Amino acid sequence: MGNRREFIKNTGLLMGTSLLADTDALFASERRKMSGNGRLRLRFKPYTLNLKHAFNLATSSRTTTPVVLTELEFDGIIGYGEASMPPYLGESHETVTRFLSKVDLSRFDDPFEMENILNYIDHLEAGNRAAKASIDIALHDLIGKIIKQPWYKIWGYDPANAPVTSYTIGIDTAEVVRQKVKEAEPYKILKVKLGRETDKMMIETIRQVTDKPLCVDVNQGWKDRSFALEMANWLHERGVVFLEQAMPKEQIEDNAWLTEHSPIPTIGDESVQRIDDVLKAYKVYSGINIKLMKCTGMREAHKMLDLGRALGMKIMIGCMTETSCAISAASQLSPMVDWADLDGALLINNDVYRGTEVINGKVTLSKLPGIGIKKI
Incomplete structure (x- = not known):
């Protein structure tokens, strides 16, 4: 616990750098320019x-x-x-x-x-x-x-460091899975939804079409830790790079045991909602999946990222099914994460904004100020 507190203390010290001092000065400068008659x-x-x-x-x-x-x-x-x-x-x-x-x-x-x-x-x-x-x-x-200014610049992040994003393949028949994989050709890593009796069929079908790296999200679908470990080993042999929320979040000891024995990193998603959950997830999972809709937005997501990094955890930035508005907001944090799953706007056909794009599979941030979007 003492080491954990020291990590958090050091993170707080880093937050007091000249970067934040410069940001405060910029905020003060823009305050002076406002008319003073505005209302939110x-x-x-x-x-x-x-x-x-x-x-x-x-x-x-x-x-x-x-x-x-x-x-x-x-x-x-x-x-x-x-x-x-x-x-x-x-x-x-x-x-x-x-x-x-x-x-x-x-x-x-x-x-x-x-x-x-x-x-x-x-x-x-x-x-x-x-x-x-x-x-x-x-x-x-x-x-x-x-x-x-865009927020990645306010936070001092280099947009060139944004990772590739995974593209989600939902649970479906073998025929539809093959179709989805072909549609995902521009993406460098695929995220596969598992948690039903068709799990091995899903992976085997995808491997008939592509040898791209995979990550899997079980959405708490497995209940037995021995089975989860057996699957983790099987998935590792088939090019899966991490395993997300394999078992129910309530099975804390089972999830920690799986993390200790798994050949691939484990990521907490449903179990990690807000910042208080980051410490609870430490040593239960290898990393955390931060989503704006779970944690109340960009302010807390930024704090969760800093705390997770201080604890030496892997960081993933994820999303729900969203327009390019929320996706672009989450992408402001993407230069500082290990993995991104920011495909929510790619899965819909009625987006109303344009912002962060995925170019050759890579999260590509807009230079527009704020979260970097404009209405279509």
Whole structure:
């Protein structure tokens, strides 16, 4: 525990570098330029994403995903945000719009008070993480636009270091799996959903079509640790580079045992929601999957990344089925991660923004300010 505290202490010291001092000076400079008559205005509307293929997981299947698109305006500048609500998060159009209707930003006349604003949002009501993320993302986009810089640059990250992204192959018949793999030709690594009785068929079918590296996401689908280890060894022999959330998050000892014995890294996803879960995941998993919709947005995702790095854990930045708004927001962190799974906007046919692109499989950040998007 002492070493763990020292890691966290060192991370805090690093946060006090000249980079952050320069950022504070930039924020102060832009504050002085504002008219002083602005009001933060929040707008939002429900939207439904249509998937190109049915999205089949270990325990569910869907062809659409509900989202709520937000706008946060100040002094005529608009920041864009998004809440995406896959079923397991427990949020919906109704819960998100109800929560956002309770938000009163009239007490804030300075958008640069990000900590105060986002603390108010977080404590307004428990849960509602995707709803909170929609405001967090919009606020980051707004601030970036005011200071005319993208967030990867504000944080001091080199966009050239952004990794390739995996492309998700959902559980399906052998025929459809082969079709999906062919459609994924531009991508350098494939993420395969497992957790049903067809697991070996899925991998064997993909290996008939490609020898690309694979990662697998079981979505808590395996229950027995001996079986999970047997599968980890079998997958390792077939070019799988990591194993995501093999067993239910409640099986802490089993997951830790698997991590100790597995020939490939294990990643906690459903078990790692917010920053408090990072310490709990230490030595239970090899790494963590950070998603904006789980952790309330960019502010906490950034803190989780720093803490995970301080603990020596592998870091993955992931997504739900989302538009290019939330994908572009998450991609601002991508230059600092080991793996990216930022294909959510690639799986839909009705995106409403353009931002981060995937070029030759690589996450390619926009030079636009804020989260780097524009409306289509």
